[in-house]
Ligand SMILES: Nc1ncnc2c1ncn2[C@@H]1O[C@H](COP(=O)(O)OP(=O)(O)OP(=O)(O)O)[C@@H](O)[C@H]1O
């Protein structure tokens with residue numbers, strides 16, 4: 001049978017990449033098609049190669065082409081990663097860091113925002129993406145609440161231009177979703193919106209893209225983690241046993257064999273309280289030891305210990321993360337944390 005590239009391309013439109021919610025042709029994942037007699041070789045670009053989707057699509061391509069052109073066809077599928085090809089909308093982003101926790105309200109957004117600022121202060125180009133649909137707080141913390149991202153044309157497609165404040169690029173699910181509507185959003189809608197923030201956006205060249213992930217271990221977290229080449233996760237906990245138990249569960253999910261996303265370490269937030277008039281005192285309000293226990297058990301480092309300080313909350317609510325302040329012990333605790341995270345990334 002005489003087959004053309006056009007025939008093969010047409011047939012491959014039946015192969016769907018679920019994370020992208022479209023077929024692999026329209027997602028521009030088909031990089032190359034070579035045909036020699038009954039031999040067809042298809043090169044397919046994936047966001048990352050250690051993803052179960054690679055195997056699924058591999059099989060689906062073989063089956064689709066054989067069904068269409070006959071069992072005698074010899075199909076060779078070559079998966080390559082976006083990083084190998086130096087392409088993809090996120091090709092300019094060197095390190096995606098996901099800030100996660102098992103439990104809500106432990107200070108994930110505070111840590112993500114201050115991590116972004118501290119990384120920026122040490123000379124990196126930085127973006128922050130708020131993926132927390134139920135409580136998008138990054139726009140408030142960066143003082144861009146109520147603003148909307150701009151749009152531009154990229155390769156014939158209209159894409160978002162992140163907002164910018166303090167030299168940091170910012171996008172948030174909160175730009176799309178009104179808080180009172182959040183409960184009505186289904187998982188697939190959230191994934192769609194998240195994918196747009198990641199790939200239909202002009203992040204440009206970044207050393208770090210920090211993602212404030214939704215708390216918990218549900219489907220959404222899993223999809224997000226599977227679809228992108230996340231360099232590592234930072235776990236946030238408070239020292240309470242009940243918080244570390246939830247963080248343990250979240251850590252296990254990200255560590256699952258199929259995801260294999262490195263856990264960079266744990267940040268202990270609200271580690272202790274120091275009264276402003278007694279700077280030498282540390283009160284361990286939420287207890288002591290549970291974080292170290294968890295770090296030991298998971299065999300990962302404690303990346304930082306952030307005190308409970310009224311200024312952290314005030315600065316967050318006021319739209320300028322506390323790490324923007326001059327050197328104070330609190331700012332220093334975030335700068336040390338960011339330095340440790342950079343060190344862990346360098347060791348990967
Ligand atoms: N170290 C700290 N000292 C004082 N206040 C803090 C500290 N960390 C966080 N907070 C305050 O606690 C509240 C919850 O923090 P944050 O929003 O960062 O938590 P979260 O884990 O992102 O919560 P959610 O699960 O709702 O997204 C905020 O008002 C924040 O300003």
Ligand SMILES: [Mg+2]
Nearest residue numbers: 108109132137
């Ligand atoms: Mg939050």
